[in-house]
Amino acid sequence: MSEIEKKTAELLKKNEKQIHELWKTLLIAKAKNLVEMIGLDRMKENTLEVLGQFSALLSSGTDIQMDDYRQMRKILGDLSKDLTLKNMSPSETATFIFSLKDAIVPVFQKEHKDDRLLMDYILVINRVIDQLGLYTFEVYLESRESLIREQQQAFMEVSVPVVKIWDRILMIPLVGMLDSTRTQLMMETMLTSLEDNQANVAILDISGIPVVDTLVARHLVTAASAAKLMGAECIITGIRAKISQTLVQLGVDLSGFSTCSTLADGLRMALASTEQRIG
Amino acid sequence: MKKVSDSLKINVEVMDQEDVIVVRQEIRQLMRGLGFSLMDQTRVVTAVSELARNIIVHAGQGRVEAYQVIDQHRIGISCIFTDEGPGIHDVQKALEPGFSTANSMGIGLGGAKNLCNEFDIESALGKGTKVTITEWLK
Numbered sequence: 334m335s336e337i338e339k340k341t342a343e344l345l346k347k348n349e350k351q352i353h354e355l356w357k358t359l360l361i362a363k364a365k366n367l368v369e370m371i372g373l374d375r376m377k378e379n380t381l382e383v384l385g386q387f388s389a390l391l392s393s394g395t396d397i398q399m400d401d402y403r404q405m406r407k408i409l410g411d412l413s414k415d416l417t418l419k420n421m422s423p424s425e426t427a428t429f430i431f432s433l434k435d436a437i438v439p440v441f442q443k444e445h446k447d448d449r450l451l452m453d454y455i456l457v458i459n460r461v462i463d464q465l466g467l468y469t470f471e472v473y474l475e476s477r478e479s480l481i482r483e484q485q486q487a488f489m490e491v492s493v494p495v496v497k498i499w500d501r502i503l504m505i506p507l508v509g510m511l512d513s514t515r516t517q518l519m520m521e522t523m524l525t526s527l528e529d530n531q532a533n534v535a536i537l538d539i540s541g542i543p544v545v546d547t548l549v550a551r552h553l554v555t556a557a558s559a560a561k562l563m564g565a566e567c568i569i570t571g572i573r574a575k576i577s578q579t580l581v582q583l584g585v586d587l588s589g590f591s592t593c594s595t596l597a598d599g600l601r602m603a604l605a606s607t608e609q610r611i612g
Numbered sequence: 613m614k615k616v617s618d619s620l621k622i623n624v625e626v627m628d629q630e631d632v633i634v635v636r637q638e639i640r641q642l643m644r645g646l647g648f649s650l651m652d653q654t655r656v657v658t659a660v661s662e663l664a665r666n667i668i669v670h671a672g673q674g675r676v677e678a679y680q681v682i683d684q685h686r687i688g689i690s691c692i693f694t695d696e697g698p699g700i701h702d703v704q705k706a707l708e709p710g711f712s713t714a715n716s717m718g719i720g721l722g723g724a725k726n727l728c729n730e731f732d733i734e735s736a737l738g739k740g741t742k743v744t745i746t747e748w749l750k
Contacts, residue, residue: 512629544636544654546661547720575654583658583723584709 335392340450341457342391348440349384356380356436364428370419371412382408383433387461395457397464409465410472417476426473430465434458493519495526499611501533502603504596508541516552520559527565534603535560538596540571550585557590566591566606570599622678632664635676642678643689648749656689656747659724663693663743666721669714671697671740681746688729688748696740703735 345352357380361368368376386405393401409430416426437458445451492515498504503526505519523535537556542549557567568591572580577594580587593599604610622638624631636657643653660676667674674695681690700706707725712718725731730746 510629510633544657544661546658546665547717547723548661548665551717575651578651579655579658579727582655582726583662584719584726585717585723 337453338395338457339392341454342388344441344444344454345384345388345391345437345458348444349388352433352436352440353380353384355440356384356433359432359436360429363432364425367416367421367425367428370416370421379408379412379429383430387433391457391461395460395464397461397468405465406468409469413469413472414476417473417480423470423473427466427469430462430469434462489515489518493522495522497526497530497532498536498600499604499607500609501531501607502536502600503527503530503532503534504536504538504600506538506541509543511542511549511552513552516556519552520556523556524559524563527560527563532565533607534566534568536568536570536596536599536603538571538599539569539576540573540596542571545572545576545580547583547585550580550583550587554587554590566603568593568599568602570594570596622676624676625673626664626667626676627673628668629665632661632668635664636661639678639689639691642680643747646680646687646689646749648689648747652747652750655727656691656745659727659745660691662720662724663691663745666743667693667695667697669716671695674740683748686748688746690744690746693743694740695742699737699739699741700733700735701737703733707733 357377360376360380371379383405386408390401390405393399396402397406412429413426438455441451441454441458445454492508493505496504496506503523505523507519511519523537526532527535537553539545539549539553553569557569560567569587570593572592572594574594591602593602622635622642624635624638626632626635639660640653640657643656648656664676667676672695674693674697676691676693678689678691681688705711707722709722710718721733724743724745728745728747730744732744733741734743735741
């Protein structure tokens with residue numbers, strides 16, 4: 334088998350220039366987006382590099398997990414990562430390496446009329462390119478996943494902003510799903526900020542919470558009670574008509590807390606209770 | 613009352629909080645499609661949120677189904693919440709405000725009953741619980 338691989342490598346080396354030209358033409362014709370995204374120069378450079386590596390590596394084996402293939406994996410991995418970040422689809426990304434097959438086969442066919450040998454060569458080429466294609470997919474997926482993780486973390490950090498909107502008055506806009514993790518984070522941030530800013534009032538705005546059920550209500554009550562212990566007052570704003578009706582039917586009792594329908598009313602209430610005026 | 617076409621149907625397995633969000637969104641969408649007002653949507657979706665969370669909290673996992681129903685001249689939506697959890701010992705008591713076995717407010721189940729037009733609960737100890745709620749389009 335290694336004889337075949339060596340011969341394949343030789344054949345590849347011999348026709349490298351021709352294959353390279355054909356590959357580039359194919360890429361420009363078939364994967365316009367991809368070429369546009371990485372630029373013509375980089376495409377030329379990458380294709381040349383991959384092809385050069387390819388013929389050199391074939392004679393040492395066809396398992397791309399081998400150490401020899403490290404450089405090759407790096408080129409394709411970097412390319413795949415770049416394309417992920419540029420929002421290329423996985424099939425577009427994989428077109429890069431898979432189109433090499435289409436460039437090699439016609440050249441080999443011209444060179445070799447002997448069907449049996451040609452078959453063997455193409456099998457070798459296929460085996461390696463398929464692995465490289467899968468590798469491209471894997472890297473693509475990994476980069477996507479790490480992107481999602483980063484975004485999750487970034488989201489968690491901004492998920493509970495505490496804004497000082499007036500002297501001794503804080504505002505905490507709550508958005509989305511209020512689960513226990515975020516409630517915990519919200520409580521901690523709110524209580525620390527109350528202390529740091531010497532604030533007396535915290536306005537919790539729930540306009541951005543789509544469904545206010547008993548769990549959300551319980552979290553709000555807990556946060557408000559904790560603030561109360563510190564001598565601060567919690568005003569819950571953003572209770573729209575539909576939420577108000579729902580809460581009453583649900584039997585949630587928020588009568589122990591100051592509530593308002595709009596943030597503006599909440600601010601007015603907060604100014605009054607801290608005996609301040611605007612202007 | 614009878615079920616209508618399978619085209620408008622939701623069938624979701626709930627296993628964690630994320631699934632509750634999915635169920636809420638899908639039911640809201642179904643209701644919006646049927647022409648329910650925003651107020652009705654909010655009430656029912658809140659009840660759905662309570663009941664779906666009950667499945668997670670008490671049974672660990674279960675299933676939520678929803679479909680359009682027709683009764684003579686009116687149309688509505690029915691949602692069924694089934695689980696194979698421990699069941700409820702005393703259903704009447706569980707519906708009373710303040711009764712909780714899970715360290716919560718204890719108003720979710722009774723609240724859900726108040727939030728929709730029809731509410732039906734069947735529960736057998738050790739076998740599981742099935743809650744059906746129905747809301748009619750006015």
